[in-house]
Amino acid sequence: MKALGITVGGLPNLYSTGIRNRRLSVSFASTSPSGPKTVGVTAPKIEYKPGVLDNLFLNLFRNKLVQEVGWDSKKPGYDGLIEVANRLMMKGTTNSHTIEATVRILRSLFPPFLLELYKLLIAPLGGGKVAAVMVARVTALTCQWLMGPCKVNSVDLPDGTSCNSGVYVERCKYLEESKCVGICINTCKFPTQTFFKDHMGVPLLMEPNFADYSCQFRFGVLPPLPEDDAVVKEPCLEACPIASQRRMAAKNIGAIACPKT
Template identity: 75%
Template sequence: MATLVPLPLHSLLHQKPHLQTTNNHRLFRLSAQSRETIDPVSSVQYTPGVLDHVFLNLFRNKMAQEVGWDSEKPGYDGLIDVANRLMVARTNSETKDAAVRILRSLFPPLLLELYKIIFAPVAQGKLAAVMVARVTALSCQWLMGTCIVNNVDLPDGSSLPSGVFVERCKYLEESKCVGICVNTCKLPTQEFFMDHMGVPLLMEPNFSDYSCQFKFGISPPEDDSTLKEPCLEVCPNATRRRTAATNTHEMKCPKA
């Protein structure tokens, strides 16, 4: 999906994170502010290019093939419809497994195997983590919206530019669903990078401001608080459940 340009290992592992778009200087300052100051109603605008439409159509076609159905809606709205169908017709585990298959289908199998064998072991995995962070930020804005590469604190106490901060995830904002975020994005993406590329990944979506922090090189915790999130107030799938709910426990998203 994106071309990797070989760079010196020392340069990749120790350089400061750079901004991916012209507007990211402003976004970098915003990301340093308290998330409580971000208006959850306003949106960060990202203007898709020609390649973005290519990636969107490819991803949507792969998802539709897995589901066996496609929406009549065009573009991104149709993608969200298919993602919703992917989730509601399956158990959480089945949804995650299906999403992993979709991600795998986007790459030549040999490419994944070579990356896992050649790059993943280098420098205790740090090179691979930095590389996939860069490619993710460059090639996935069509799906998530504007994002930047940033530093991640590793368990050994070092810092690495292997993070991707999504200022406002379009996929979460458009789906308005914790279950879709968790089962068609967070969990399968974490599993895909670890099992098929050899790169640990922790994704930390924020359901208050729709931001998301990718941390390549960090393994997910056993007790992930994201899986205990309640349904969003605006979730279209939760309207009937909210009407029938009698306590807060019942409002935990059943698809998370």
């Protein structure tokens, strides 16, 4: 989400797509013929020790999230943040509502007019490369409290050149702790892409890997349309708590709706 004010970009025509009208519904069928996806959860976790500023960022983001949801978890720290994010996912009547709410949260993290000035004055420089490099570096510096260890790397741009406007997340803590594809794509990937493109003028493609929990940010690269994005076809994770509840309740009428659908 990714990300504390430094993690979101362009999702062209997001709300005119099928995602807009896709509502939460009771569904007992597997999201893929092979069933929920089993990921490399046996690999050791990559720990990141937060500093003073990291704790400030976490508390600020959590407070904004609580204001949007209207509810707070009793759990402290990151565990409580994940519970509030899950409540945000379940609160939205459609995925587009959840995405819109997350974008509002990200915008609220910035002082008035800062985003507009960045989009107007910085985003056009060097054909967009200057802004892309800047946000990549700031993301890597300020968002490890949310995502875990990450580093700036070189990515290929649409014009055929390469640029150090990528951020590689070794093992995303947000995905690993939430254990939910729906939370990843609807409270992180799509809203973050939308935020950066629409409100900072920097295109962003995020490529989460649900097999090893890594994620590649590509600032300066436009994402595909939602219906063409392979991520929306990803099956639920085997470890997803909501998916497991659905499987347990598959014979009951009152099964819990999956937030991914």
